[in-house]
Amino acid sequence: xxxxxxxxxxxxxxxxxxxxxxxxxxxxxxxxxxxxxxxxxxxxxxxxxxxxxxxxxxxxxxxxxxxxxxxxxxxxxxxxxxxxxxxxxxxxxxxxxxxxxxxxxxxxxxxxxxxxxxxxxxxxxxxxxxxxxxxxxxxxxxxxxxxxxxxxxxxxxxxxxxxxxxxxxxxxxxxxxxxxxxxxxxxxxxxxxxxxxxxxxxxxxxxxxxxxxxxxxxxxxxxxxxxxxxxxxxxxxxxxxxxxxxxxxxxxxxxxxxxxxxxxxxxxxxxxxxxxxxxxxxxxxxxxxxxxxxxxxxxxxxxxxxxxxxxxxxxxxxxxxxxxxxxxxxxxxxxxxxxxxxxxxxxxxxxxxxxxxxxxxxxxxxxxxxxxxxxxxx
Numbered sequence: 452x453x454x455x456x457x458x459x460x461x462x463x464x465x466x467x468x469x470x471x472x473x474x475x476x477x478x479x480x481x482x483x484x485x486x487x488x489x490x491x492x493x494x495x496x497x498x499x500x501x502x503x504x505x506x507x508x509x510x511x512x513x514x515x516x517x518x519x520x521x522x523x524x525x526x527x528x529x530x531x532x533x534x535x536x537x538x539x540x541x542x543x544x545x546x547x548x549x550x551x552x553x554x555x556x557x558x559x560x561x562x563x564x565x566x567x568x569x570x571x572x573x574x575x576x577x578x579x580x581x582x583x584x585x586x587x588x589x590x591x592x593x594x595x596x597x598x599x600x601x602x603x604x605x606x607x608x609x610x611x612x613x614x615x616x617x618x619x620x621x622x623x624x625x626x627x628x629x630x631x632x633x634x635x636x637x638x639x640x641x642x643x644x645x646x647x648x649x650x651x652x653x654x655x656x657x658x659x660x661x662x663x664x665x666x667x668x669x670x671x672x673x674x675x676x677x678x679x680x681x682x683x684x685x686x687x688x689x690x691x692x693x694x695x696x697x698x699x700x701x702x703x704x705x706x707x708x709x710x711x712x713x714x715x716x717x718x719x720x721x722x723x724x725x726x727x728x729x730x731x732x733x734x735x736x737x738x739x740x741x742x743x744x745x746x747x748x749x750x751x752x753x754x755x756x757x758x759x760x761x762x763x764x765x766x767x768x769x770x771x772x773x774x775x776x777x778x779x780x781x782x783x784x785x786x787x788x789x790x791x792x793x794x795x796x797x798x799x800x801x802x803x804x805x806x807x808x809x810x811x812x813x814x815x816x817x818x819x820x821x822x823x824x825x826x827x828x829x
Contacts, residue, residue: 453749457619457751462763463813468795469588471712473688473692473814474529474690474692474695474696474699475691475692475695478688478691478729480755482528483688483751483755483780484570484742484751484761484765485528486524486525486687486688486691486747486749487744487748487762487765487771488765488768489524489528489546489549489550489609489756490520490521490546490687490744490747490767491517491622491765491766491785492546492549492555492769492772493520493524493545493546493691493774494520494521494551494744495519495671495769495770495773496545496555496558496559496763496773497515497516497517497545497558498580499773500513500558500559500702500779501513501515501722503562503563503777504562504722506741508563508781509562509563510562510563510564510572510575510676510739511562511575512576512722512723513562513576513577513721514542514543514721514722515543515544515689515716515718515721516543516544516546516716516745517716517718518564518651518685518691518714518716518717518737518741519543519649519651519715519716519743519745520546520685520687520822521548521683521684521685521687521690521712521743522546522619522647522649522690522712522714523543523544523546523547523548523619523692524546524547524549524550524686524687524690525687525689525690525691525694526538526617526645526690526694526710527544527546527547527548527550527551527617527697528550528620528646528691528692529690529691529695529697529699530551530585530615530617531615531698531768532551532585533613533701534613534615534817535584535585535614535617535644536584536585536614536616536617536698536712537586537587537603537615537616537617537619538575538585538586538587538597538616538618538619539586539587539589539596539600539603539616539617539619540586540588540589540619540766541596541619541620542576542577542589542650543621543622543651543716544577544651545558545577547586547619548577548586550608551584551585551586552581552584552586553577553581553584554586554776555772555773555776556775556776556779556780557569557579557778558577558776559777559780560578560580560780560783561574561577561578561782562575563780563783564786565780565783565785565786566783566784566785566786566787567783567784567785568783569581569618570785571786571790571794572785572786573786573790573791573792573795573805574588574769575788577589579592583628586682587599587600587603588613591652592629593620593621593623593624593629593722594620594624594625594627594628594629594630594633595629595631595739596618596620596631596633597618597620597629597630597632597634597637597646598629598636599618599622599633600616600617600618600633600637601633601634601636601637601640601643601644602653603616603702604616604637604642604644605637605640605642606624607642607643608641608642608643608738610685612641613700613702613776615643615644615645615702616642616644616645616693616701617644617646617649617698618644618645618646618647618648619649619693620621620646620647620648620649621648621649621651621654621697621824622648622649622650622651622652622653622654622659622662622663622668623653623654623655623657623662624648624654625648625671626654626662626663627667634646634675634709635675637706637707638676638677638706638707641704641705641741641815642701642706642707643701643702643704644701644706644707645694645697645701645704645707645708645710646669646699646707646708646709646710647694647710648709648711649684649711649714650667650668650684650710650711650712650714651684651715652715652716652746653716653720653728655720655724656720656724656728659825660729667681667682667711668679668709668711669709669710669711670792671709672708672709675707675709677706677707677708677709677818678692678697678700678705678706678707678708678709679698679708679709679710680709680710680711681693681709681711681712681713681714682706682710682712682713683712684710684712684714684743685713685714685742685743685746685793686746686747687743687747688747688750690712693710693712693714695712696708696711697767701744706758715736715737715741716732717737717738717759718821721780733774737794744789748762756804758781774795784801
């Protein structure tokens with residue numbers, strides 16, 4: 452699907468709700484409202500980070516997921532925390548990390564490179580993980596997390612653990628050798644792995660048609676001998692349904708599923724990208740016709756009876772949490788210089804450093820040059 456052809460909201464919403472046996476039909480009303488909470492939290496948190504970025508308080512780049520929040524939230528929601536399922540996010544999957552337990556305050560601290568951030572100021576943006584909470588820190592290089600997650604899920608199979616792994620990749624990553632090697636290995640080993648391709652139209656500035664001749668990314672699934680499913684990535688319940696089916700398929704021993712989510716990236720690769728390569732009107736059309744939060748609000752109101760007061764209460768909760776997290780993060784200290792040595796190759800025992808000539812007191816109390824050199828100490 453070309454990024455210029457935004458799917459009609461009503462057609463996709465009706466189609467997604469037509470199958471009453473879909474996994475999302477089993478979600479409680481509270482869980483459906485929780486999906487909205489996480490999408491709203493993702494967008495509002497990124498908006499706050501934009502404000503901090505423009506105040507030069509963010510260290511490094513800022514990568515947004517505007518227009519893709521349903522992908523990350525819906526996919527992560529389909530995993531089972533009680534079984535210790537695990538996921539590997541990318542830079543546009545903040546929502547997935549929030550679902551798995553990452554907090555706004557640690558995200559803001561991380562972006563600001565504070566000393567009490569998850570990586571103690573050693574890494575940028577959301578490059579951190581928490582195995583205990585079920586997400587692994589990402590590698591920036593495109594496609595490299597696919598072989599990593601192939602190995603992780605192979606351990607699940609070898610140990611007989613009832614666990615599933617999920618890895619996100621962008622459309623550009625499917626053109627890399629790491630993607631091919633990783634999914635091929637996972638397919639042969641029948642690893643319990645779900646590979647989610649977020650087809651957002653562009654690999655940085657390269658449109659999909661310039662990087663692959665395939666009409667759709669699930670066509671690649673047949674080449675690896677794995678299952679493939681495609682869904683509307685801007686419908687959070689459709690995302691949940693397709694990923695939930697893939698998770699169940701993996702858990703019962705049927706191996707890898709390649710899931711393609713058709714979405715759109717309404718911001719540049721990062722805040723510094725002005726998107727000059729995007730055709731005029733394309734971004735505005737997706738914003739007006741196919742925004743994942745707007746669409747889900749309609750579903751909540753029209754099909755699940757959510758009231759304006761309920762949705763407003765969620766919005767207010769999100770605002771309070773982000774305001775509080777910002778206040779805390781801004782008061783956090785910057786890392787101590789010696790922190791750069793910790794955790795690089797291991798948790799070494801730190802000893803006080805001896806700086807250059809620190810112990811040579813004569814350097815500051817008297818001249819060091821010999822009298823015969825012409826110095827005078829009188």
